[in-house]
Amino acid sequence: MLKKNLIAIISLVIFAYGTASAQFEYVGAAKCKMCHNKPDKGDQYKKWTESKHATAMKSLVGDEAKDPKCLKCHSTAGNLDSKLVSGITVEEGVSCETCHGPGSKYKSMAIMKDHNKSVENGLITPDEALCRTCHNEESPNFKGFDYAEYSAKISHKNPKK
Numbered sequence: 001m002l003k004k005n006l007i008a009i010i011s012l013v014i015f016a017y018g019t020a021s022a023q024f025e026y027v028g029a030a031k032c033k034m035c036h037n038k039p040d041k042g043d044q045y046k047k048w049t050e051s052k053h054a055t056a057m058k059s060l061v062g063d064e065a066k067d068p069k070c071l072k073c074h075s076t077a078g079n080l081d082s083k084l085v086s087g088i089t090v091e092e093g094v095s096c097e098t099c100h101g102p103g104s105k106y107k108s109m110a111i112m113k114d115h116n117k118s119v120e121n122g123l124i125t126p127d128e129a130l131c132r133t134c135h136n137e138e139s140p141n142f143k144g145f146d147y148a149e150y151s152a153k154i155s156h157k158n159p160k161k
Contacts, residue, residue, distance in 0.1 A: 024102035024122035026080060028087035029054075031107055032096045044096075044156040051154055053094035073134035094134075099126040 029048065037045040048054050056074040057065065064070045071078025076095040077088040086104060088095060097103055101124035111117045124130070128147040135145040 023084065025084050025086040025104035026077060026088040026095075026097050026102045027104050027107060028077075028089065028097075029092050029095045031087060031103060035109065035112070036096075041160065042156055042158045044158075047154070047156040048096060053098070053154070054092070056093035057091055058093075073139065099130065100124050 029045065033045040035041070037043065052059075060067075060070055060074055068079055071090070073094070075090045075093055076098040077085055077090045077092065080088075084102065088097065101122045103122070105121035106112060106118040106123045111121050115123075119125075128151075131147060131151070132145065135150070136142060
């Protein structure tokens with residue numbers, strides 16, 4: 001009986017460690033830039049830097065820049081558990097990982113080459129529901145949100161795919 005209990009406890013510890021180590025971390029836009037800043041691949045990083053998402057923190061005034069209600073939509077890193085942050089900063093604003101998920105596990109070229117592997121490792125394909133987590137009536141500046149119109153403005157597809 002003691003042996004079975006010991007095996008069960010060891011199994012639970014191994015499972016808990018495996019689950020904790022599988023957590024995806026936010027690495028920051030600089031890591032994305034390494035591969036997504038080439039014109040032949042769509043210049044995604046450059047498009048992001050020129051977007052309102054990249055400058056979202058600059059639109060906050062005074063104490064708003066520290067208000068969790070504002071940070072949840074104006075900064076990817078603004079309301080993250082510090083254990084999930086490995087390279088992202090609050091100042092990045094709404095970074096790549098807000099829309100595409102934390103990149104720690106899918107950022108390598110070996111994984112990014114395979115869409116299914118990327119998804120298994122945390123890549124998110126953004127959709128209207130994801131956008132509406134911020135672009136909604138809770139925002140004090142909300143003036144409506146046309147998903148088709150706004151997603152076309154920020155589109156940054158890889159032309160080779």
